[in-house]
Amino acid sequence: MKSNSLRVLLVGYGNVGKALRKMVRERAPSLGLNVRIEGIVTRRGIMLGDSEEFRKTKDGTPIDALNEVSPDLVIDVSSANYETGEPSFSLYMEALSRGIAVITANKAPLALKYAEIVAQAKKHGAFLGFQATVMSGTPSINLLRLLRGSTILKIRGILNGTTNYILTRMDQGLEYFQALREAQEKGYAEANPEHDVNGFDAAAKLTILTNFAMGRNISIRDVDFSGIANVTLSRIEEAKRRSRKLKLVAVSEGKTSKVSLTEVSPEDPLYHVDGVINTLDIHSDIQEVVITGPGAGPQNAAFGVFSDIVLMSNGLI
């Protein structure tokens, strides 16, 4: 698997893709890594070669691009399709079957079909990296890699920054719609924030974490999730009077995975996580470890992908 020279096919070229291209050019050489983008494929078509501006070379699908470029590594920074996971899912299965590594920041394929994708990677001895799908560049999936040898009994987290921002601002006195509008103005929430506020985004991340950490085989359909749209200022203030906060907590323990609005007390490590910050609380048979950091942003997501490139290139040793 050691390989200091990587020819890359990039899938998707939005803000994360652009940040990643810049990061690779600026940061890979000093780590002794030669990472070259040989093609980019988006919904608009295929660009062969590399340039800052996307210029279509020809029409074609991601699989067409895979055939054209024959890369060492496919990096998926395209947007999530939670209906089918396509076209990313079929692309991963094809690339992995050829022994081509896959690194993804796109949650949908893994939230829908984790076991199939991981089995394909193992069968063909191909690297599969997905740090950026959970907490962006803050080590979550890759932190769990460091904990191998321990048995993970329980994971809890604040995995969606938008809802945590809204709840934090409500705790400071804003009404729900004021806080949501502010989150949108600051670019934390999408114009259509449905997947954030209804708990779906956190559930997708919990699905991936749970499968990886606890050896489970669940899809997002197995997660019992609800969101924050029904939370009222009076309920938050009532909790505050008892020194509690309401947080959208994702938790897996035993056979149960759930995302729900939860009251937390000051002794809880999740209590002190405010704003757009994410946190993951990992209970193993050895120890409890908590990691906190940013969970979104183009630069952060790009770093999540970049750290997988370093990992697969044996750059950790």
Add this chain to the structure above:
Amino acid sequence: MKSNSLRVLLVGYGNVGKALRKMVRERAPSLGLNVRIEGIVTRRGIMLGDSEEFRKTKDGTPIDALNEVSPDLVIDVSSANYETGEPSFSLYMEALSRGIAVITANKAPLALKYAEIVAQAKKHGAFLGFQATVMSGTPSINLLRLLRGSTILKIRGILNGTTNYILTRMDQGLEYFQALREAQEKGYAEANPEHDVNGFDAAAKLTILTNFAMGRNISIRDVDFSGIANVTLSRIEEAKRRSRKLKLVAVSEGKTSKVSLTEVSPEDPLYHVDGVINTLDIHSDIQEVVITGPGAGPQNAAFGVFSDIVLMSNGLI
């Protein structure tokens, strides 16, 4: 470096060594790792082979044991000698010169002669693991490996559990000597707790972290450290009235490394770290990440060593 079969020379056989032996036997096989202890060397002499009870085979030094066993990996869980770092320092230099990997939980050699040891490992392409020297099994050194590609601008931490326990109990109303005695009764502090309470232990850990994270070349003599022995209950209560806590904070930024009693406010991630728990706050040019977990205990230190074995065996991928 990929190697699923490792023949080990174990240096030191106290509580950590015993916990490690058990952990390796119970947990390595399920990760596909064949780790065999081929010899143990302590101040009492050399035992060839492996058994739960140390039975001396012959007299000899660690270097003698190295020659006898010719291992793939030396694991040092012996106690720290901060005068010279010996006999561990010379053992590492000799083992690394032969391309033999070294994993250590012993802080002294790296706190005294970090640059020499790391240069020797690089020169001979030998793996050097030292996760367990800082925060035991809670990823600190190895978390920093995951952050490669980012530039670390500042690290701050609570790196000594004994002093944090004492300060936490004083914050709850105990006098210094009551809190210290309690820490000793619970086994957190040594009978001679000098290296904990005077800041030396935290300074040793800060030295290792700073060199690794920030590409520096300092020894513990370059760290400006002080401890908690002069802290009074009235000073803690005075801070508490202003919603502050006193913590023994280790910090490196720019060219400065310092361990000192520091007032922290509730907005500071270190404020909420109470008891024997450790925490590390890492500021890079990409993100701020905070990790919290246990920093001591035989099982925890053994897990820190174990996670380095997994890392060197490519078990993260």
